[in-house]
Amino acid sequence: MNQTSGYQTWSNLFFAHWRVPPDTLQAVLPHGLSVDTFDGDGWLGMVPFAMDKVRPWWFPAVPGISWFLETNLRTYVTLPDGRSGVWFFSLDATKRLAVHVARKFWHLPYFDADLSLRRNTDGVSYRGTRPGQPTASYEAEMSLDSPLPLAVAAEGTLEHFLLERYVLFARRRDGQYYLGNVHHSPYTFCTPQRVTVRQTLAAAIGCPIEPDRQPDHIAFSPGVDVSVDSIVPT
Numbered sequence: 001m002n003q004t005s006g007y008q009t010w011s012n013l014f015f016a017h018w019r020v021p022p023d024t025l026q027a028v029l030p031h032g033l034s035v036d037t038f039d040g041d042g043w044l045g046m047v048p049f050a051m052d053k054v055r056p057w058w059f060p061a062v063p064g065i066s067w068f069l070e071t072n073l074r075t076y077v078t079l080p081d082g083r084s085g086v087w088f089f090s091l092d093a094t095k096r097l098a099v100h101v102a103r104k105f106w107h108l109p110y111f112d113a114d115l116s117l118r119r120n121t122d123g124v125s126y127r128g129t130r131p132g133q134p135t136a137s138y139e140a141e142m143s144l145d146s147p148l149p150l151a152v153a154a155e156g157t158l159e160h161f162l163l164e165r166y167v168l169f170a171r172r173r174d175g176q177y178y179l180g181n182v183h184h185s186p187y188t189f190c191t192p193q194r195v196t197v198r199q200t201l202a203a204a205i206g207c208p209i210e211p212d213r214q215p216d217h218i219a220f221s222p223g224v225d226v227s228v229d230s231i232v233p234t
Helices: 022-026 096-105 158-163
Strands: 004-020 042-056 068-078 084-093 110-112 114-119 123-130 133-143 167-171 177-183 193-199 217-229
Touching (some): 004 133, 042 217, 068 114, 096 110
Parallel strands (some): 084 167
Antiparallel strands (some): 042 068, 068 084, 114 123, 177 217
């Protein structure tokens, strides 16, 4: 049985997904992983959000340490035994300590980054860039209805395939795969309006998505409270 290693809150999540041919995604995945598809399509997702009240199970959240911004670039994969989960191509974060811990103990490709998230009554805007790597950046803006018309994804839908993911895979330098589980209530989400996205994160991993190509699927969630299990070998 996995042991809970910590708790955190994810808030103001923007899920931007592009439809990508499975062979294109497969070409940028490490050996041992296969693209997980929905109706024959692969999906590449960019998810900027805020990490709040991040703490280990044995210690309270600490101001200045437990709050930061994160953006991940991800797809969905299966192991040879059929288990499905999230594969992160990159994870950008504004907290250097979080980057160090995640790289060392979770074997995840975290990067130091300059990120911003601004929300007002009309919508949300996100910005991100990696110092010293200007070829990996993004910006996104959207409008939101008030009040938010929130829903929960029904099983079997594309929204459920893209959003309701509770398993992540990571890979050590020696090729050993690790698995981590997260636990939270289902996302409540809505479809934002007047969305514009520009990103070069996909090109930075070798996936040929044009910077100005708009996402094929978008969703916004106010957030969820999360518990995280210790990462274990697959």
